[in-house]
Amino acid sequence: MNTRIVFSEKCLGYGGFHIEGPQRVKIAHEVLKEKGYEFLEPEAASEEDLLRVHDHEYIWNLKKGLVEDPDTPAYENIYEFARLSAGGALLAAKVNGFSLTRPPGHHAGRSGAALGVYTRGFCYVNNIAVAVKALGKQALILDVDGHHGNGTQEIFQGDEKVTYVSLHRFPHYPGTGLASEGNCLNFPLPADCGEGVFLETLDRALGMVDLGNVEVVAVSAGFDTHKGDLASLGLTEKSYGKIGFRIRALRKPAFFVLEGGYKGEQNGNDIDQLLRGFEGRP
Ligand SMILES: [Zn+2]
Numbered sequence: 001m002n003t004r005i006v007f008s009e010k011c012l013g014y015g016g017f018h019i020e021g022p023q024r025v026k027i028a029h030e031v032l033k034e035k036g037y038e039f040l041e042p043e044a045a046s047e048e049d050l051l052r053v054h055d056h057e058y059i060w061n062l063k064k065g066l067v068e069d070p071d072t073p074a075y076e077n078i079y080e081f082a083r084l085s086a087g088g089a090l091l092a093a094k095v096n097g098f099s100l101t102r103p104p105g106h107h108a109g110r111s112g113a114a115l116g117v118y119t120r121g122f123c124y125v126n127n128i129a130v131a132v133k134a135l136g137k138q139a140l141i142l143d144v145d146g147h148h149g150n151g152t153q154e155i156f157q158g159d160e161k162v163t164y165v166s167l168h169r170f171p172h173y174p175g176t177g178l179a180s181e182g183n184c185l186n187f188p189l190p191a192d193c194g195e196g197v198f199l200e201t202l203d204r205a206l207g208m209v210d211l212g213n214v215e216v217v218a219v220s221a222g223f224d225t226h227k228g229d230l231a232s233l234g235l236t237e238k239s240y241g242k243i244g245f246r247i248r249a250l251r252k253p254a255f256f257v258l259e260g261g262y263k264g265e266q267n268g269n270d271i272d273q274l275l276r277g278f279e280g281r282p
Contacts, residue, residue, distance in 0.1 A: 003256075003275045004038045005029075006088045006099040014075040019230070020122035023264045025102050031268025032100070040097065045086035045130055052133040053126055053155055058111045062124060067112060071119040078103075082124035089127035089257045093135055093218070098256040098271060099127070106149030106220050106259050107174060114154040117174040121147065128220050128257045129155045132162060137215040140165065140252070144202075144243060145222020145259040146231025148177030152220065153184045163214070165205050167198065169231045185209075192227070192234035199242055206246065217247060217254040223261025223270045230262050240270045244277025254278065 007029050012022035050059055061067045062082065068074035075081070081103060088101035105128060107114065107121035129152055132139045141156065143149040143166040153176070156162040163183050170178060170188030177186040185208060187201050224230040247254055261267040
């Protein structure tokens with residue numbers, strides 16, 4: 001195995017009772033450690049890194065703990081946790097690794113809630129956007145989380161360097177992503193559509209991307225599409241291996257950033273399968 005996992009114990013230090021809680025990452029870390037993966041410790045992203053994606057006022061409010069909505073609490077020191085998670089994405093981008101950190105990011109738009117959605121869906125800083133902006137390369141952002149990444153779409157809408165592809169459950173939170181718009185290709189799928197429909201759609205979606213204009217693939221890796229999880233599309237552990245294999249087939253450098261997925265042990269096994277498929281390991 002050559003994909004290293006970016007992880008810090010520090011990201012377990014907030015939010016005990018929320019569904020986006022430490023266990024989802026803590027147990028996934030234990031599963032991956034048991035399987036022999038190598039881990040790297042991230043450093044927090046700088047304010048400059050965040051400001052390539054978010055506006056000054058939003059970052060100022062986040063720092064002051066003034067950013068709260070019904071889904072997304074203003075935990076003490078949440079700015080520091082969010083900076084570290086963004087730093088995880090930056091390191092993953094640098095080493096073509098997998099960032100196993102929290103909070104997630106793809107619902108966070110330029111100034112908070114994105115595309116007219118009322119909440120930030122457990123997100124504070126758009127981690128994958130921070131990493132893609134820092135790289136400055138032509139990127140395909142492939143979002144396989146079960147929710148539409150409205151924040152990522154808002155940030156990169158009209159950006160000539162980036163193609164955003166999202167497969168997500170619809171109708172479902174956040175309610176965006178029904179149709180494609182320019183460089184943002186959206187594939188809404190019915191609840192529990194199953195692996196066959198998901199993979200057919202993924203193949204169709206990837207077939208629409210001009211790979212000649214892609215230098216790096218950034219994967220918003222969410223696992224809430226797993227059967228029974230928050231945005232279930234009826235996928236199983238093995239489905240993630242097949243997704244990984246399709247990312248491998250693009251033959252581009254890639255990195256992965258954790259988004260959703262709310263059952264720790266399941267996340268660990270799903271990540272392992274995704275990386276096995278990606279690396280061509282049995
Ligand atoms: Zn999600």
